[in-house]
Amino acid sequence: MKARTIRGFNDILPESVKRWHYIEDAARGVFERYGFSEIRTPVLEFTELFQRSIGAATDIVEKEMYTFDDRDGSSLTLRPEGTAGVVRAFIEHSMGRKSAVTKLYYMGTMYRHERPQKGRYRAFNQIGAEYLGSDEPYADAETITMLWRFLEEIGLADALTLELSSLGDGESRAGYKDKLVDYFSAHVNELCGDCTRRLEENPLRILDCKKERCSALAEGAPSILDNLSEESRRHFEAVMGALDATGVPYTLNPRIVRGLDYYCKTVFEITTAELGAQNAVAAGGRYDGLVEELGGKPTPAVGFAVGMERLILLLEKVSPEGFDRRPDAFIAYVGEEAKAKAYGLADELRRGGLFVELEYEGRSLKSQLKRADKLGAGYAVIIGEDELGRGIVKLRDMESGTEEDVAPDGLSARLGKGRGGRGGEKGG
Numbered sequence: 428m429k430a431r432t433i434r435g436f437n438d439i440l441p442e443s444v445k446r447w448h449y450i451e452d453a454a455r456g457v458f459e460r461y462g463f464s465e466i467r468t469p470v471l472e473f474t475e476l477f478q479r480s481i482g483a484a485t486d487i488v489e490k491e492m493y494t495f496d497d498r499d500g501s502s503l504t505l506r507p508e509g510t511a512g513v514v515r516a517f518i519e520h521s522m523g524r525k526s527a528v529t530k531l532y533y534m535g536t537m538y539r540h541e542r543p544q545k546g547r548y549r550a551f552n553q554i555g556a557e558y559l560g561s562d563e564p565y566a567d568a569e570t571i572t573m574l575w576r577f578l579e580e581i582g583l584a585d586a587l588t589l590e591l592s593s594l595g596d597g598e599s600r601a602g603y604k605d606k607l608v609d610y611f612s613a614h615v616n617e618l619c620g621d622c623t624r625r626l627e628e629n630p631l632r633i634l635d636c637k638k639e640r641c642s643a644l645a646e647g648a649p650s651i652l653d654n655l656s657e658e659s660r661r662h663f664e665a666v667m668g669a670l671d672a673t674g675v676p677y678t679l680n681p682r683i684v685r686g687l688d689y690y691c692k693t694v695f696e697i698t699t700a701e702l703g704a705q706n707a708v709a710a711g712g713r714y715d716g717l718v719e720e721l722g723g724k725p726t727p728a729v730g731f732a733v734g735m736e737r738l739i740l741l742l743e744k745v746s747p748e749g750f751d752r753r754p755d756a757f758i759a760y761v762g763e764e765a766k767a768k769a770y771g772l773a774d775e776l777r778r779g780g781l782f783v784e785l786e787y788e789g790r791s792l793k794s795q796l797k798r799a800d801k802l803g804a805g806y807a808v809i810i811g812e813d814e815l816g817r818g819i820v821k822l823r824d825m826e827s828g829t830e831e832d833v834a835p836d837g838l839s840a841r842l843g844k845g846r847g848g849r850g851g852e853k854g855g
C-alpha cells in the first residue's frame with residue numbers, strides 16, 4: 428500500500444509554510460492593534476450547534492458536513508466554519524459578563540465535503556474575527572476596516588474588491604422575499620430546476636445562481652437595498668459613512684446572499700478576479716440573533732473569515748519571489764579539527780540569535796561556498812588550517828566577495844549587522 432492523503436485534504440510543504448507564517452504574523456499584528464484576542468476552540472462540536480447556527484436547510488448542513496456518531500451515540504461534526512464554535516465558547520464561558528464588547532480572532536482548519544477544485548478543498552483554513560456585543564454601525568465598519576488594513580499590509584489589497592450589501596432585518600427581508608417571489612414567479616419557466624425549488628424554499632438563493640439564464644433574470648430583480656426597513660437603511664448608511672471616513676474602498680453588490688443563515692443587516696465579500704471561479708477570499712457580516720439562538724443573552728455581533736488557501740494562491744501570483752529566510756552566515760571549513768570548531772561556533776552564534784547554516788559532509792571548500800551562495804547567506808565564515816593556526820576566522824562578504832580576518836569573539840556583533848532576512852533561495 429502506498430500511503431496517500433484524503434481527496435481535498437492537502438499537505439502544506441515547508442516552502443509554502445513560510446508564506447503562511449507571513450500572513451498569520453500580519454493578521455496577529457493587525458488584529459491585536461484593533462484589540463482582538465485569539466481564541467482556540469475544538470475542531471469537533473456537537474452536530475446540533477451547526478444545524479442551529481448555519482441553518483438546517485443550507486448546503487453546508489445538508490450536504491457538506493463531516494458528521495459521525497461518537498462511541499456513546501452522540502452526533503459530532505468536524506467544524507465547517509469558525510463562528511458557531513466561537514459563539515458557543517462565548518456563551519459557555521460567560522465572556523459577555525466580563526466586558527461590554529468581546530473581540531476575538533481565530534485561525535484554524537475547517538471541513539466541508541465540497542467538490543475539490545483549485546481554491547476549494549475539503550479541509551481548508553480560515554483566519555476569522557468576531558466582534559460581539561455591539562450593534563453600532565461603527566463596529567461593522569471597524570471590523571471591515573481591520574480586514575482591509577490586514578489585506579493592505581500583506582500587499583494584496585490592490586488585487587481585491589470589497590463588495591458590500593445589507594440583508595436588512597427580519598422585517599425588511601420578509602417584505603423583500605414577497606417581492607422576489609412576485610418577480611421570479613412571472614418568469615418561472617425561465618428558471619433552472621434548482622431555482623424553481625428555491626422559489627418556494629428560499630427565493631434569495633436565486634440571486635446567487637450561477638446558471639446564465641437565472642443570473643440574467645436576477646439582474647432585473649428588485650434590489651434588497653431598495654427594500655430595507657427605516658432602521659436597517661439608517662444602519663447601512665452609517666456603515667458606509669464610517670468606511671468612507673477611513674477611506675476603505677467598496678462597491679455595492681445587492682446580490683450578495685451568503686450560504687449561512689445567521690446573517691442580518693451588513694454583509695460583505697472580498698473578491699478577486701485572479702482566481703477563477705473561487706473568487707471570494709473573505710466574507711462576513713452581522714449576525715445579531717445567533718448568540719440568543721444558541722442559548723445566550725441577546726448579543727449583537729459582526730465578523731468575517733478569510734480563506735487562507737485562496738490568500739496564499741493570490742500571494743503566489745502577486746509576489747512570486749521566494750519567502751525563504753536567508754542565513755546570516757554559512758560556516759565553511761577544511762579538515763576535521765576545523766569541522767569541530769565550526770560545529771561549536773555555529774551553536775554559539777545561533778544562541779546569540781543569528782541564523783547560521785553549515786553542513787557536515789566534508790565537501791570541498793568550493794562546494795561549501797557554492798552552497799552558501801545558493802542559500803543567499805550574507806556572509807561565509809571560513810575556517811581553514813591557516814585560520815585555525817592563527818586563532819581567527821575569515822569572514823567573506825558574499826555579495827562583494829571581500830574578505831577580512833576576524834577574531835571569533837567579535838563575530839557575533841559583526842554578523843548582527845549582516846543582511847539576513849526575507850529573500851529567495853537562488854536557482855533550483
Ligand code: HAM
Binds near residue numbers: 509548553711713
Ligand atoms: P464563508 O463565506 O462560508 O463564511 O467562508 C469564508 C471564506 O472561507 C470564503 O470566502 C473562502 O475564502 C473560504 N472558504 C470557504 N469554503 C472553502 C473551501 N471549501 N475551500 C477553501 N476555502 C474556503 C464563513 O465561514 C463565516 N463563518 C464567516 C463569518 C465569520 N461571518 C461572520 N463571522
